[in-house]
Amino acid sequence: MSLFWRLFLLNALVLVVATALLLGPVTVSTPVLLTEVAVLVAGLAAMLIADAVLLRIALAPLQRLTRAMTTTDLLRPGPRPEAGGQREIAELITTFNTMLDRLEAERATSAARALAAQEAERRRIAQELHDEIGQTLTAVLLELKRVADHAPPPVGDDLRQAQETTRASLDEIRRIARRLRPGVLEELGLASALTALTTEISAPGLTVHQHIAGDLPPMGQDTELVLYRVAQESLTNTARHSGARRADLTLHRTATGVELRVRDDGHGLGRTTEGSGMRGMRERALLIGARLTLGPGAHGGTEVCLTVPVGEGRT
Incomplete structure (x- = not known):
């Protein structure tokens, strides 16, 4: 009562x-x-x-x-x-x-520490993949080529097949390392990193289009990293779960900052509960004072919108 x-x-x-x-x-x-x-x-x-x-x-x-x-x-x-x-x-x-x-305040502090540790671990794993496994596979690839050049035709053909398999594995490891640690983001900036991301995302029948404005305001490293990770998680979910045939990534300037929007024409969220990926996007958005909305698009599918305030004192 x-x-x-x-x-x-x-x-x-x-x-x-x-x-x-x-x-x-x-x-x-x-x-x-x-x-x-x-x-x-x-x-x-x-x-x-x-x-x-x-x-x-x-x-x-x-x-x-x-x-x-x-x-x-x-x-x-x-x-x-x-x-x-x-x-x-x-x-x-x-x-x-x-x-x-x-x-x-306590959640923001703990989330910042957790995400910083996550990024550091991603950099470490990407570095080990590149330096250790990548160099090892490169050496195996060169050795296979040397042996195949001197082997009789039947054996040489098998060795060349193994060489192609090794080369494909090396390319996949490099792709994973780039996703773990987006070096292009640090070297060439957010626009180039998002362009590279849209070309790397692949799924049967899926086409990704990107529209990135050229008048983006200056942003700090933390802000650019959050924008990149939200775009990465959104496109990954689209490729894996949505069954979409088209996805659009848009980044443009607003009156108070920038807005990132990722939409697709898939089957939408339905009654799907938020997983760790979606919660991770929300935590990243809160770290930089951004607002994240996730729901059905105007014409079906799913739409993710991240509004980031950019101005004096913002990073």
Whole structure:
């Protein structure tokens, strides 16, 4: 039973007992007159209605606080409930808002550390793939070529087939290393990195189109990395799960910053729950104060939109 109904029924019980006493041993006339009964019942009804209205007004801030508590998501920051009502209720709402501020700050700090560690581990793995496995496969490829050139035709043909398989494996390792550590992002910038990304994403029947504006404002490394990772995750999900035939990546300037939009014509999200990839995109967006929306597109499929404020003091 809610607090409102507990208080209301308690007050109603007191009023009903008082009315019953007036109709019984405490009545002003014996026997009870019908006019007295009518007046007492009307008075009781008026008092109950006034009591209900006053309690509803007094407890309204608690109801707003309850809704805020049940709908708050640290990955989707929203407006705080207004600290209104009586002093105790206002203090409760203020305490709740302070707790949310602290939780969001702690989440942002822990997420930043986790994502920084993730990027460092990606760089380490990419470096090892390039330096260790890549060089080893290159040596194997050269050795196969040397042996195939001096082998008799039947054996030489088999060795050349093995050489092609090794070359394909080497190309795949280099592609994985580039996805783990986008060196082109550091060397040539965001526009070139996104262009390279759209050419690397592949799936049967999928065509990726990119539209990148040439007047993008200066952005820090963290902002560019978040934009790249969100685009990478969105296109990867499109290639793996959407069944789309076309995807469009758009990056353009806005009045307050830049906007990245990735849309496809696939079967959409449906009732799919958000996985670690989508949550990772939201965490990255919050790190740079960006706003991420993910849902159905205007003409079907899925649309991911990342709005990034870029200006003085932004990185």
